[in-house]
Amino acid sequence: xDLSEISVFCPATIANISCGFDVxxxxxxxxxxxxxVRKTKGQGIRITKLEGQDLPMETQLNVAGVAGxxxxxxSSYTGGFExxxxxxxxxxxxxxxxxxxxxxxxxxxxxxxxxxxxxLQLVTFAMEGERLASGVAHADNVAPALYGGFTLVRSxxxxxxxxxxxxxxxxxxxxxxxxxxxxxxxxxILKTNITLKDGIKQWGNxxxxxxxxxxxxYPLIGRCLEDHIVEPIxxxxxxxxxxVKSEALKAGALGCGISGSGPSIFAFSKGGVAAGKVALAxxxxxxxxxxxxxxxxxKVNVDGVRPLSE
Amino acid sequence: xDLSEISVFCPATIANISCGFDVxxxxxxxxxxxxxVRKTKGQGIRITKLEGQDLPMETQLNVAGVAGxxxxxxSSYTGGFExxxxxxxxxxxxxxxxxxxxxxxxxxxxxxxxxxxxxLQLVTFAMEGERLASGVAHADNVAPALYGGFTLVRSxxxxxxxxxxxxxxxxxxxxxxxxxxxxxxxxxILKTNITLKDGIKQWGNxxxxxxxxxxxxYPLIGRCLEDHIVEPIxxxxxxxxxxVKSEALKAGALGCGISGSGPSIFAFSKGGVAAGKVALAxxxxxxxxxxxxxxxxxKVNVDGVRPLSE
Numbered sequence: 339x340d341l342s343e344i345s346v347f348c349p350a351t352i353a354n355i356s357c358g359f360d361v362x363x364x365x366x367x368x369x370x371x372x373x374x375v376r377k378t379k380g381q382g383i384r385i386t387k388l389e390g391q392d393l394p395m396e397t398q399l400n401v402a403g404v405a406g407x408x409x410x411x412x413s414s415y416t417g418g419f420e421x422x423x424x425x426x427x428x429x430x431x432x433x434x435x436x437x438x439x440x441x442x443x444x445x446x447x448x449x450x451x452x453x454x455x456x457x458l459q460l461v462t463f464a465m466e467g468e469r470l471a472s473g474v475a476h477a478d479n480v481a482p483a484l485y486g487g488f489t490l491v492r493s494x495x496x497x498x499x500x501x502x503x504x505x506x507x508x509x510x511x512x513x514x515x516x517x518x519x520x521x522x523x524x525x526x527i528l529k530t531n532i533t534l535k536d537g538i539k540q541w542g543n544x545x546x547x548x549x550x551x552x553x554x555x556y557p558l559i560g561r562c563l564e565d566h567i568v569e570p571i572x573x574x575x576x577x578x579x580x581x582v583k584s585e586a587l588k589a590g591a592l593g594c595g596i597s598g599s600g601p602s603i604f605a606f607s608k609g610g611v612a613a614g615k616v617a618l619a620x621x622x623x624x625x626x627x628x629x630x631x632x633x634x635x636x637k638v639n640v641d642g643v644r645p646l647s648e
Numbered sequence: 649x650d651l652s653e654i655s656v657f658c659p660a661t662i663a664n665i666s667c668g669f670d671v672x673x674x675x676x677x678x679x680x681x682x683x684x685v686r687k688t689k690g691q692g693i694r695i696t697k698l699e700g701q702d703l704p705m706e707t708q709l710n711v712a713g714v715a716g717x718x719x720x721x722x723s724s725y726t727g728g729f730e731x732x733x734x735x736x737x738x739x740x741x742x743x744x745x746x747x748x749x750x751x752x753x754x755x756x757x758x759x760x761x762x763x764x765x766x767x768l769q770l771v772t773f774a775m776e777g778e779r780l781a782s783g784v785a786h787a788d789n790v791a792p793a794l795y796g797g798f799t800l801v802r803s804x805x806x807x808x809x810x811x812x813x814x815x816x817x818x819x820x821x822x823x824x825x826x827x828x829x830x831x832x833x834x835x836x837i838l839k840t841n842i843t844l845k846d847g848i849k850q851w852g853n854x855x856x857x858x859x860x861x862x863x864x865x866y867p868l869i870g871r872c873l874e875d876h877i878v879e880p881i882x883x884x885x886x887x888x889x890x891x892v893k894s895e896a897l898k899a900g901a902l903g904c905g906i907s908g909s910g911p912s913i914f915a916f917s918k919g920g921v922a923a924g925k926v927a928l929a930x931x932x933x934x935x936x937x938x939x940x941x942x943x944x945x946x947k948v949n950v951d952g953v954r955p956l957s958e
Contacts, residue, residue: 539803
């Protein structure tokens with residue numbers, strides 16, 4: 339079948355999973371955008387529709403456009419693409435809004451072209467969208483968005499992405515308090531040096547977390563969701579963070595931390611019911627403080643970007 | 649069967665496996681000590697024989713004695729033990745000589761008493777032997793010696809040891825150049841601070857290494873056997889290290905690093921033949937420099953301390 343058009347689901351993602359700062363991310367299953375990508379005879383890429391968020395439609399200023407251009411530059415395809423974007427993930431929420439668009443666009447284009455590119459190549463194209471969005475061509479969100487499940491970005495030179503087994507009953511709860519935290523600010527407050535002692539704790543936890551995921555050992559996963567380095571600093575930019583975390587843990591969450599560079603806060607739980615209880619506990623904190631919020635519950639998405647049946 | 653005597657194999661171990669500084673160790677299969685432990689009516693512990701190394705036989709000054717006393721203190725057993733030690737692992741070689749004795753003693757005693765203690769408890773007893781040997785009650789070597797395979801010491805408070813899957817074809821080559829490096833010296837030269845950037849590389853590699861072990865992905869294991877933090881400093885105390893490492897990699901090793909705090913150097917390979925080629929390449933370096941050495945080739949030991957059939 340020679341496809342000329344495809345609709346795709348572009349998942350939200352959690353990056354910087356506690357101890358896994360800058361390396362570990364995961365894709366979500368019920369939070370994400372919709373995107374329609376269509377082949378055109380004319381060359382280049384046009385964003386023909388953009389609903390849900392106030393974002394630029396000029397190809398060069400749109401992350402999906404830029405990621406798509408990176409793909410086209412490496413392709414022998416002589417035509418172009420039209421993109422319709424239906425954004426559900428709020429920009430600046432910390433759950434990979436730009437990554438969903440970049441990853442969705444290049445995944446869809448690759449399908450329409452008969453899959454000439456590997457997932458790893460798609461990541462490099464989508465990273466150009468991230469460069470536009472944040473100034474840094476990072477893979478923290480686009481890797482899980484494209485691979486699905488948990489991904490570890492082990493190195494950038496060369497780019498080395500490791501797929502990590504995902505336990506079947508792992509659910510995420512994400513709460514997005516409606517406050518603005520600029521990624522650039524949350525980068526600036528990080529220290530450039532850490533103690534060797536904290537480093538050892540961190541890589542012990544990363545090792546344990548990866549083992550816990552492969553072993554499907556939920557309590558071990560919970561014990562490893564610690565971050566002695568970044569969370570103590572960045573959480574200061576998120577009002578109510580400590581309270582949300584302690585209430586989430588009291589409600590039965592395995593662990594809780596900052597999603598991406600915030601302000602969203604994620605928790606992992608074993609099973610959907612537990613994740614729902616955690617959602618209620620988190621909501622109550624922001625209800626009491628009087629900060630508006632969105633809250634999401636989702637199984638981990640093991641496929642990444644996927645086609646939507648019409 | 650009510651055992652009154654047992655002979656055990658006490659494996660050598662590699663701690664501080666590259667990126668896994670202070671957390672990741674592995675047990676070896678063909679390098680280790682023999683120990684005989686015997687119940688006595690009299691209380692306390694006596695070392696009645698000690699062959700192979702020049703080490704103290706006074707219970708309080710011998711790591712097996714001290715580890716055994718820690719076990720006795722938690723036991724309802726009213727008798728005592730005699731220990732005969734046949735040391736093959738040289739003290740100060742960096743492959744867990746003291747840990748083999750501590751772990752072997754408490755494992756054997758636990759067998760003779762009908763296994764009243766868990767492996768985790770045995771680790772805490774054996775750690776008292778390590779405290780005597782090095783001043784620090786660390787678990788880097790006693791954990792893999794008791795659990796077998798790869799172990800991750802995720803945390804000390806509380807003690808949390810994670811067993812990591814071991815790929816069946818993983819072999820270690822270990823070369824011990826006959827030079828003295830004091831653990832205290834090799835501790836002293838470590839920096840107390842590291843850059844966040846190096847930390848991120850390190851925990852990316854630890855995460856990838858643990859994933860590689862579970863996935864039995866030998867090339868991934870190799871790519872992750874990097875250490876940007878400790879090896880560049882400690883290797884300065886080991887003459888010929890860089891040359892040994894580069895020759896081992898050229899000969900086909902997956903990776904190569906410092907065993908424990910040195911001076912032994914380990915390499916991992918896929919298969920015994922490959923490990924043998926690596927041994928030849930390593931030997932040649934020290935042969936040329938004119939430093940005496942021992943070289944060992946071993947499959948990974950997935951059992952830890954084990955009974956020896958008479």
